[in-house]
Amino acid sequence: MGEGPEPAFQMELADEAATVALAARLAALARPGDVFALRGGLGAGKTVFARAFIQKLGDSPEEVPSPTFTLVQTYETGAGTIYHFDLYRIESPEETDELDLEDAFADGISLIEWPDRMGSRLPAERLEVSLAFAGADTARIVRLTGYGGWAERLTEAGFA
Numbered sequence: 001m002g003e004g005p006e007p008a009f010q011m012e013l014a015d016e017a018a019t020v021a022l023a024a025r026l027a028a029l030a031r032p033g034d035v036f037a038l039r040g041g042l043g044a045g046k047t048v049f050a051r052a053f054i055q056k057l058g059d060s061p062e063e064v065p066s067p068t069f070t071l072v073q074t075y076e077t078g079a080g081t082i083y084h085f086d087l088y089r090i091e092s093p094e095e096t097d098e099l100d101l102e103d104a105f106a107d108g109i110s111l112i113e114w115p116d117r118m119g120s121r122l123p124a125e126r127l128e129v130s131l132a133f134a135g136a137d138t139a140r141i142v143r144l145t146g147y148g149g150w151a152e153r154l155t156e157a158g159f160a
Helices: 016-027 046-057 093-099 101-107 115-121 150-156
Strands: 009-013 035-039 072-077 080-086 109-113 126-133 140-147
Touching (some): 009 016, 016 046, 016 126, 035 046, 035 115, 046 072, 046 080, 046 109, 046 126, 080 101, 093 101, 093 115, 101 109, 126 150
Parallel strands (some): 035 126, 080 109
Antiparallel strands (some): 072 080
């Protein structure tokens, strides 16, 4: 028996365009208070996913840099404020206390790269998007795992 819910949806993404399309589809479901935990190794496509997600909800195709050094970038969109966190450089969950996570989780849409760095501070209600390398250089396997109300939302959106 695994911990938490079983994956609600798993598929192969043939290339970066497929990752972009999935991000756009999930962005259409996003609403304030949502947390997207983006998991995967270096180069697995977390930033590609986040960039496409933000551009889908943004009013213009604005540049979306990786927040590796700033830790967080915010974007004002018609869907609400998007907080893009990259916690790669965080060494302990306590270091996230300075990032105003409470505001992001309450009123914003949060995309969190390296969510494992948060430990128990990661909200229970979230959608985990796990990206892993597949056979071809550009291919990925994605697994969507819904926690809390996300399992039902994925099913309603035709993912399960």
